[in-house]
Amino acid sequence: MPNTNWLWFRVFANLGLKKNGGKFSQERLDADIKHLDTFYRGDGWSNDGPEGIHQMDYYSSSFAIHFLQLLYAKLAGDEDPERAAEFKKRAQMAALDLAHYYDEEGRAIPFGRSVGYRFAMVSFWGALAYADVELPVPLTWGMVKGIVMRHLRWWQTQHDMWSSSGTLTIGYSYPNMYMAENYNSPGSPYWACLAFICLAVPKTHPFWTSKEENHWNVIPKVKALKHPGHIMSNLGGHCMLLSSGQACSYPMKGTHAKYGAFAYSSAYGYSVPPGLLTLEQYALASQLGLSDDGGDYWKTRRLSDSSLQTRGGDGSSSGPVLVSLWSPFPDVHVKTYLVPPHESTPNWHLRAHHIRAEGRDVMTADGGFAISSRRAADGRLLGLYDAEGNEEKEGTRPKLVGNYDTATPEGWADGREGAFAVSLGAVGVRALEGKERGGGRTAMLVNADPNSNLVESRTTIPTLQGTVGKGQSVWYVTAVYAKPSGEGVKKEDYLSGWEAVPEVPSWLREEMSQ
Structure with a gap:
């Protein structure tokens, strides 16, 4: 396995087998999470790799690390409450930084690799609701809902991202193989579906019951x-x-x-x-x-x-x-x-x-x-x-x-x-x-x-x-x-x-x- 966020795949493979009575390795599961914790740098941020690598893009949040930590907290929190609490705490700290990547029109800042996963860029916010994380002040669930919904609406204005058969293409606003990574396949764009984790959130949750709000009314216009x-x-x-x-x-x-x-x-x-x-x-x-x-x-x-x-x-x-x-x-x-x-x-x-x-x-x-x-x-x-x-x-x-x-x-x-x-x-x-x-x-x-x-x-x-x-x-x-x-x-x-x-x-x- 690559020494990156991919190790989470093996964690969830073992967790899925465990939940369904299959043969699994608790030792491997624990060892992988322990190693993934060495990627943590502080204030909620994890690097996508070990020491000597400085790579903190959407893989640190919506594409992988935060998203999967929150899924783990939800699915395995009863038997591993200490880790679940830590993962939620990290998400709370990072949320106030990550809010700066999304503008009022719903667009995210394209940065780093795999931006062809498109609206997966907002999956972190749905995962917050799914894992029952308490939002850090001054964010509200109306603001979180606004980030997600504006983003999904903006993508629906990008009509050239679809193939003639109606499937998502490799690219961003239009099909573009020049920006593809060497690990991409025709199915890769469907990582975008991570954004739909919000559909697993109960309709009574304030994510759904709140009115959309603009988070830029409460966070700084410039932040390091x-x-x-x-x-x-x-x-x-x-x-x-x-x-x-x-x-x-x-x-x-x-x-x-x-x-x-x-x-x-x-x-x-x-x-x-x-x-x-x-x-x-x-x-x-x-x-x-x-x-x-x-x-x-x-x-x-x-x-x-x-x-x-x-x-x-x-x-x-x-x-x-x-x-x-x-x-x-x-x-x-x-x-x-x-x-x-x-x-x-x-x-x-x-x-x-x-x-x-x-x-x-x-x-x-x-x-x-x-x-x-x-x-x-x-x-x-x-x-x-x-x-x-x-x-x-x-x-x-x-x-x-x-x-x-x-x-x-x-x-x-x-x-x-x-x-x-x-x-x-x-x-x-x-x-x-x-x-x-x-x-x-x-x-x-x-x-x-x-x-x-x-x-x-x-x-x-x-x-x-x-x-x-x-x-x-x-x-x-x-x-x-x-x-x-x-x-x-x-x-x-x-x-x-x-x-x-x-x-x-x-x-x-x-x-x-x-």
Whole structure:
């Protein structure tokens, strides 16, 4: 058995045999649970694996560990009350963190592997009710019900996830084999049915009798999560996760995109590479790529040494910051700072990179969120943005050119002016470091290859590009814009925050000057 959450499968196989008079091993059952307990890290969080692995995604909660701990507490609690009580206690502690992964529209933040299990992302909440867990203050059963029901309703708007025969496909919002894992089969999407554990909850339970409520009325808009190493945000119209750069225990397909990206959004799903040649195929959404061969092959953050820190002094400006150290090449070293949005500029977050190219020249490409590149009227490629002459209020600036035709002068802009795309909301990037620090970056739109993104089959990624010469040490500060479409958001307001660029924090300016 893999040394992961899979050990729970053997626990339940033995438990099922035991409950039904079959041959089973109590010794093996106890030993597996004892070993699974070594994955526990504290405050309700378990790692999906032993020491040396930092992987805390939906497997830590809805897909496996919390879900199965709660099932065990319900099914074996009478004969193992001590463990049952501990598992419930862990779920109570984790619930206040896990609530940050679901936005008001019902969307969850896609992060990590196996997101093709879709609405299984909310099974933790149904399992809480099934196991008769007492909710931690200030959560209510109306809030839990709201998370589950809004999520299921949102998935019913994703019409392309079904095959022609009416079965769930491998993919996310549409069939997509590029994001599949090597353990997937045609039946894998039906792990989504974990969400229906709520149907085992009695109709008299407050999960069913309560009116749906919005949990975002009572939890913080920005919160640092110690154990997964995330900063969670719900500002600017979407839930966002700033990531410390977790990593799967083995280099699975797209692992750098599923764990190593800087930001993950409930509105703009992450992108995986459908190929490995040029930026169009790497589809570096919310990633910094570095190339030492002129732009054919790109290296990104996969393994890193990361920490949650507080910056900004003792005043009201202080807040959580994620810092990670990583080396895409043995002689190129990057220190990345991730700064969450502020209420004064809710559509922006900042990322700063200190790049030391000790042994080689490197090209750099810092990508924002991926957004649909299709026009609403005919599905063709977005044109140049024209606020006055375009009824749909869609387009890009600078021009979105065809695949690999990046020599077109109209497709480039000064990094300080930035690049943006407007379709289902707006996304963009701007360079804040100034020419004296970073050598002057340029802005453009990457026309990502089809089926790279989880949510939209055709996307573009606003990107800042620059070059760091051998022996140079430079600072890049990227401001990343996102304002999704949604209820109450007018098309003409998609870019309402574009000119309100956040200031580079004083603590960061001080570090850049050292």
